Amino acid sequence: MSPLYWEDVEIGVRRDLGSYTFTAEEIVRFARKYDPQSFHVDPEAAEHSIFGGLIASGWHTAAVWMKMAIAERQRSAGGTPLLRAGVSPGFEDMKWLKPVRPGMTLHFSSEIVDKRELASRPDMGLVLSRNKAHDEGGDLVFRFTGKGFVQRRPKV
Amino acid sequence: MTDLLYFEDFPLGRSFACGPYHVTRDEIVEFAREFDPQPHHIDEEAGRQSMLGGLAASGWHVCAMTMRMFADHMIPLAAARGGAGSREARWMRPVRPGDVLRVEAVVAETRESKGRPDIGHVTFECRVFNQREQVASIFMTPIILRRGAA
Numbered sequence: 001m002s003p004l005y006w007e008d009v010e011i012g013v014r015r016d017l018g019s020y021t022f023t024a025e026e027i028v029r030f031a032r033k034y035d036p037q038s039f040h041v042d043p044e045a046a047e048h049s050i051f052g053g054l055i056a057s058g059w060h061t062a063a064v065w066m067k068m069a070i071a072e073r074q075r076s077a078g079g080t081p082l083l084r085a086g087v088s089p090g091f092e093d094m095k096w097l098k099p100v101r102p103g104m105t106l107h108f109s110s111e112i113v114d115k116r117e118l119a120s121r122p123d124m125g126l127v128l129s130r131n132k133a134h135d136e137g138g139d140l141v142f143r144f145t146g147k148g149f150v151q152r153r154p155k156v
Numbered sequence: 157m158t159d160l161l162y163f164e165d166f167p168l169g170r171s172f173a174c175g176p177y178h179v180t181r182d183e184i185v186e187f188a189r190e191f192d193p194q195p196h197h198i199d200e201e202a203g204r205q206s207m208l209g210g211l212a213a214s215g216w217h218v219c220a221m222t223m224r225m226f227a228d229h230m231i232p233l234a235a236a237r238g239g240a241g242s243r244e245a246r247w248m249r250p251v252r253p254g255d256v257l258r259v260e261a262v263v264a265e266t267r268e269s270k271g272r273p274d275i276g277h278v279t280f281e282c283r284v285f286n287q288r289e290q291v292a293s294i295f296m297t298p299i300i301l302r303r304g305a306a
Contacts, residue, residue: 034220035227050237058241059223063191063216070193087196087207088215088247090293095241144242149207 005153006125009115017068017108022056024102030060055099061106061142062094065131068108087149089126094144098135106133106141113145124149160235162304163276166263172280174229175258177221179213179251187217212250218293219245222284225259226297235302237275243296249286256287264296268303275300 024043031040035057038045046054100106114128127150133142188197192214195202203211213221219242251257265279278301284293 030220034224036224037227037231057223058239059216059220062219063187066214066216067191090215090244090246091242092244093241094243094245096239 006115006127006150007153009112009125009127009150011112011115014109014111015069015072017065017072017110019105019107020064020068021105022060022064022100022102024054027054027056027060027100027102030063031057035059051099053101055101058094058096058142061096061100061133062144064106065108065133065142065144069110069131089147089149091147092145094142096142098139098141100141105136107136108133110146118149121149123152125152126150161233161301162235163266163268163278163301164304166266166278166301168263168266170263172230172233172261173258174225174261175256177225177257179221179253179255179257181211181253184211184213184217184251184253187220188214192216208250210250210252212252215245215247215293218247218251218284219295221251221257222259222282222293222295225257226261226282229259230261234299235304237300237302239297239299241298243279243298244294245296246294247292248294249290249292251286251292255292257292258285259283260285261297265298274303276303277301 028041031037039049039051039055040057043054110129110131112127113130116126118124118126127148129146129148131144131146132140135141185198188194196206196208196212197214200211203209259282261280261282263278264281267277269275269277277298279296279298282295282297283291286292
């Protein structure tokens with residue numbers, strides 16, 4: 001059964017979020033708007049940069065992780081929210097370990113690693129997840145620790 | 157062309173101002189539809205009923221807008237060699253349509269590279285303020301900088 005409340009969240013559960021292929025067009029479109037450094041927006045300049053070619057903004061990779069997480073949540077819940085969740089207070093320890101280049105396919109995942117009660121919000125609990133993207137060779141490309149508020153089961 | 161700022165030019169506490177960024181409803185919804193299609197980032201009524209108390213930008217969108225301000229106002233000044241991540245992000249207050257954001261980036265930590273004498277690591281505490289002077293988000297952002305010729 002799908003978990004609904006913080007009480008139902010099980011530490012150690014790993015969700016496979018699926019794969020996503022980055023295109024040059026998307027990399028440039030995101031970066032023009034949000035991260036217009038030459039190695040993200042200009043293929044020719046990128047050739048001469050330390051990266052040796054166009055690479056995606058790290059924030060683009062992060063945004064695609066979120067896109068995949070929401071899509072997976074919708075798939076497994078048939079359109080209704082899986083968890084009484086949604087709002088996040090932030091994240092920790094985000095690392096861009098390998099450049100993401102046009103044509104690369106990343107495989108995204110999310111594993112619940114901890115859950116905590118919140119002294120300030122007895123109606124909410126915190127859930128920590130270790131979120132990752134691997135390339136097709138199995139190398140870790142991207143990771144961070146996500147935090148999410150999840151509703152606690154109402155006391156009857 | 158002014159001289160670039162090198163690792164040595166970032167003593168603890170030095171502060172840089174970036175921005176402003178004008179946040180529109182269309183942009184909030186457009187970003188959310190593509191990357192974070194949760195109802196409270198797309199629909200006014202759903203936002204009101206959520207913890208956010210109204211339509212609000214995705215936290216990932218706030219990261220992206222902050223990056224844009226940093227890229228426009230900070231990176232061109234510095235002999236930057238890129239970043240490899242973000243140590244911490246705290247999304248503290250909702251960012252809403254009509255908000256005007258700015259960033260105050262303060263040098264919070266500096267460290268010479270042990271293995272490479274030509275670079276150093278500088279971590280900025282980036283406070284994102286709205287037009288009411290409230291802190292909307294805080295990002296701890298490490299950047300790699302070239303060291304100046306001593």
